[in-house]
Amino acid sequence: MRSYWARRAAGAVLVLLLVIAANFFLFRIMPGDAVSSIVDPRFSPEAKERMRELFGLDLPLHSQFFIYVRRMLTFDFGLSFLSQRPVWDEIRSRIPNTIALLGSALLLSSVIGTWLGVHAARKRGGFVEKLVLISGSVSFSFPSFFVQLVLLLLFAYTFPVFPLRGTVSIPMPQGTLNLVLDYIMHMVLPAGSLVLLGFGSWAIYVRNLMVKTLGKDFILLARAKGLSEERILWNHAFRSALPPVLTIFLLALPGIVSGAVITETVFSLHGVGKFLLDSILGHDYPAAGAAFYILGLLTIFSNLVADAAYSIADPRIRVGRRAER
Amino acid sequence: MKSMPRWSFAAFLFILAAGLFGPLLFANGPQSTVAKPFAPPAWMGGEAPPPLSASLSPEQPSLSIDWKWTAPENISIRGTVLFDDSPANASLVWKTPDGKTFILGSFSGSGEWSVDIDARDVAFKTDLGVAPFQSALGLLFPSQGNIRISIEGTSPSSGSLDVTVPGGKWGLLGTDQRGRDVLSLFIAGIRVSLLVGIAATLLASLLGLSIGLASGYLGGVIDSLIMRAVDVLLSIPVLPILMVIVGIWGKGLWQLILILGLFSWMGTARTVRSLALTLRETGYVENLRSIGASPFYILYRHLLPEVLPVLLATISLGVPGAILAEAGLSFLGLSDPRVISWGRMLHEAHGFGAFTAGAWWLILPPGLGISIICLVFLDMGRAIEEMADPRLLKGGRR
Numbered sequence: 001m002r003s004y005w006a007r008r009a010a011g012a013v014l015v016l017l018l019v020i021a022a023n024f025f026l027f028r029i030m031p032g033d034a035v036s037s038i039v040d041p042r043f044s045p046e047a048k049e050r051m052r053e054l055f056g057l058d059l060p061l062h063s064q065f066f067i068y069v070r071r072m073l074t075f076d077f078g079l080s081f082l083s084q085r086p087v088w089d090e091i092r093s094r095i096p097n098t099i100a101l102l103g104s105a106l107l108l109s110s111v112i113g114t115w116l117g118v119h120a121a122r123k124r125g126g127f128v129e130k131l132v133l134i135s136g137s138v139s140f141s142f143p144s145f146f147v148q149l150v151l152l153l154l155f156a157y158t159f160p161v162f163p164l165r166g167t168v169s170i171p172m173p174q175g176t177l178n179l180v181l182d183y184i185m186h187m188v189l190p191a192g193s194l195v196l197l198g199f200g201s202w203a204i205y206v207r208n209l210m211v212k213t214l215g216k217d218f219i220l221l222a223r224a225k226g227l228s229e230e231r232i233l234w235n236h237a238f239r240s241a242l243p244p245v246l247t248i249f250l251l252a253l254p255g256i257v258s259g260a261v262i263t264e265t266v267f268s269l270h271g272v273g274k275f276l277l278d279s280i281l282g283h284d285y286p287a288a289g290a291a292f293y294i295l296g297l298l299t300i301f302s303n304l305v306a307d308a309a310y311s312i313a314d315p316r317i318r319v320g321r322r323a324e325r
Numbered sequence: 326m327k328s329m330p331r332w333s334f335a336a337f338l339f340i341l342a343a344g345l346f347g348p349l350l351f352a353n354g355p356q357s358t359v360a361k362p363f364a365p366p367a368w369m370g371g372e373a374p375p376p377l378s379a380s381l382s383p384e385q386p387s388l389s390i391d392w393k394w395t396a397p398e399n400i401s402i403r404g405t406v407l408f409d410d411s412p413a414n415a416s417l418v419w420k421t422p423d424g425k426t427f428i429l430g431s432f433s434g435s436g437e438w439s440v441d442i443d444a445r446d447v448a449f450k451t452d453l454g455v456a457p458f459q460s461a462l463g464l465l466f467p468s469q470g471n472i473r474i475s476i477e478g479t480s481p482s483s484g485s486l487d488v489t490v491p492g493g494k495w496g497l498l499g500t501d502q503r504g505r506d507v508l509s510l511f512i513a514g515i516r517v518s519l520l521v522g523i524a525a526t527l528l529a530s531l532l533g534l535s536i537g538l539a540s541g542y543l544g545g546v547i548d549s550l551i552m553r554a555v556d557v558l559l560s561i562p563v564l565p566i567l568m569v570i571v572g573i574w575g576k577g578l579w580q581l582i583l584i585l586g587l588f589s590w591m592g593t594a595r596t597v598r599s600l601a602l603t604l605r606e607t608g609y610v611e612n613l614r615s616i617g618a619s620p621f622y623i624l625y626r627h628l629l630p631e632v633l634p635v636l637l638a639t640i641s642l643g644v645p646g647a648i649l650a651e652a653g654l655s656f657l658g659l660s661d662p663r664v665i666s667w668g669r670m671l672h673e674a675h676g677f678g679a680f681t682a683g684a685w686w687l688i689l690p691p692g693l694g695i696s697i698i699c700l701v702f703l704d705m706g707r708a709i710e711e712m713a714d715p716r717l718l719k720g721g722r723r
Binding site: 011014015018019022026027137138140141142143144145146147149150152153157158250251253254255257258261262265266273276277280281283285288289291292295296299303 | 556557559560561562563564565566568569570571572573645649652653656657658659668671674675680681683685688689691692693695696699700703
């Protein structure tokens with residue numbers, strides 16, 4: 001178990017370093033450096049040089065990189081070009097919204113997808129299986145923003161059930177309960193659309209895994225023992241298919257983070273993804289770098305959570321044998 | 326081997342033909358204005374006037390329009406007529422249903438008379454006695470009834486003047502926020518989706534093929550390094566990276582294809598690697614090695630042909646990913662604004678008030694277009710996969 005965690009943690013640190021390195025080099029290949037975008041062309045060469053010194057741009061590349069890593073790890077992202085405020089102040093209020101969107105979408109689509117997938121595997125050729133196959137094709141081929149635009153057109157314009165945009169109504173509702181309800185109303189369409197698009201592929205994977213598992217000998221043995229179908233399905237078949245199901249989570253995660261960026265744009269949510277887009281379109285490089293970094297961190301963190309769940313679900317890891325993945 | 330014809334192959338050929346030749350069906354090109362902004366499709370009916378175009382010529386020196394609607398957005402009269410008589414004196418006369426007469430333009434002299442009238446021109450408005458910020462169309466179309474346009478005076482000998490009134494409804498799919506024909510834009514968008522989808526996937530497959538073959542056949546440290554890299558790349562969300570790179574590097578179409586190709590080879594590499602691993606252990610490869618064949622020769626002459634059918638399937642299955650990524654980036658506004666693509670159409674629909682105009686015809690066609698093209702490639706990929714089942718490679722046939 002120790003070695004498993006050591007490997008996972010090392011992997012996470014490696015990805016984190018890669019994200020930081022990508023950030024560092026991506027934003028350095030653009031023409032000019034951080035100084036040339038703020039100095040006036042009329043500055044004397046000495047003044048420019050002093051500015052470069054101030055920003056540490058006269059140091060060799062590797063020491064610049066170490067300084068950069070330290071700043072990223074302490075969330076010191078510098079000032080935004082657009083608002084002239086610290087980027088961290090801008091981005092901090094957006095993180096909870098992104099986490100709420102990602103979390104609810106992941107949780108709901110995994111629960112619905114797993115449930116449907118298991119039932120599709122139990123009754124081959126039944127209604128549930130057809131539903132799963134169709135929704136799987138839909139989630140592989142329908143662009144998320146298109147589905148979201150149609151939902152927006154239907155449920156916010158034609159039948160105004162849900163709010164059009166943003167995370168809170170203006171003026172803000174009074175009272176904690178009303179605030180929470182208002183927040184939920186704003187989240188139904190964004191999170192719901194992500195679930196609608198996400199559960200299909202999930203259900204297909206689970207169905208395929210379960211079909212394979214249900215054909216194995218130990219299921220035949222459980223049937224021979226006279227156990228109830230429900231018990232065989234969940235306690236025996238699903239229990240043994242659970243670890244690979246959790247690896248689907250790892251595979252699905254990057255796609256869902258990408259989907260969240262688009263979702264936040266469609267619904268104008270006050271989130272990190274929308275911030276990333278606005279910063280890129282406004283050429284606000286410190287802000288774009290920070291948003292990219294935060295999205296990377298969220299992915300890495302969710303990966304670790306999935307790994308933890310995996311280690312609990314797979315007894316081979318719990319008892320310390322070498323995991324085979 | 327099954328040789329069952331699948332619907333998707335026919336659909337693919339149809340889409341390919343539409344992408345190649347479809348734009349030729351439209352005389353004006355997709356960027357030209359044909360009707361008022363957000364004009365609904367013509368078949369939806371309603372109280373809007375259809376687009377109108379007619380011409381004044383020597384054979385037909387006067388036109389009569391039966392106008393049954395409120396004033397249109399604009400009217401334009403363009404063209405050249407020639408006079409044989411010299412000197413010629415002619416004028417363009419507009420008669421409204423309530424009997425008023427306006428002289429829209431006049432000519433005296435000899436030879437050629439060029440007319441270029443747009444009712445939104447300030448000079449035209451002041452000639453009619455309308456303030457520059459007011460519309461002249463209320464004067465020209467004061468009420469329902471018969472409107473007469475004619476060339477009075479010397480009659481022209483040749484040439485024609487084209488009168489166009491943009492309609493309040495248009496064609497099969499209406500118009501967008503700039504009054505462009507949505508059907509024409511939609512057909513033009515096929516090209517971009519096909520080009521980006523296929524070119525980016527070909528690039529990715531080429532990369533994935535060479536990396537996967539090298540990784541699987543050579544094994545050892547190279548293999549584990551490459552597979553680690555694949556794991557890492559697969560665990561990072563690609564869209565934010567693409568956004569950052571496009572934002573820094575530029576929004577060109579070829580840059581987009583290159584970037585998409587560079588970030589989607591991982592799946593192919595994995596598939597090819599596992600195939601190469603299996604093939605490496607087969608008897609004939611071992612025999613090849615024992616007679617001294619070089620790794621490059623084995624890879625190129627023996628493993629590559631074995632892998633190709635599978636590769637064709639992964640290409641077809643990979644195209645939807647590239648198409649969706651392109652559409653996503655275009656939707657976010659990170660594409661060349663001069664290139665018409667389905668993602669761009671949705672971006673403009675979202676950003677320029679298609680919702681408040683209730684213009685569903687701006688949202689459904691491009692969205693369904695992307696979905697259908699992706700479904701076609703997915704189904705084709707599955708069909709090819711069935712034909713080139715890797716199990717055939719291992720057992721049976723050999």
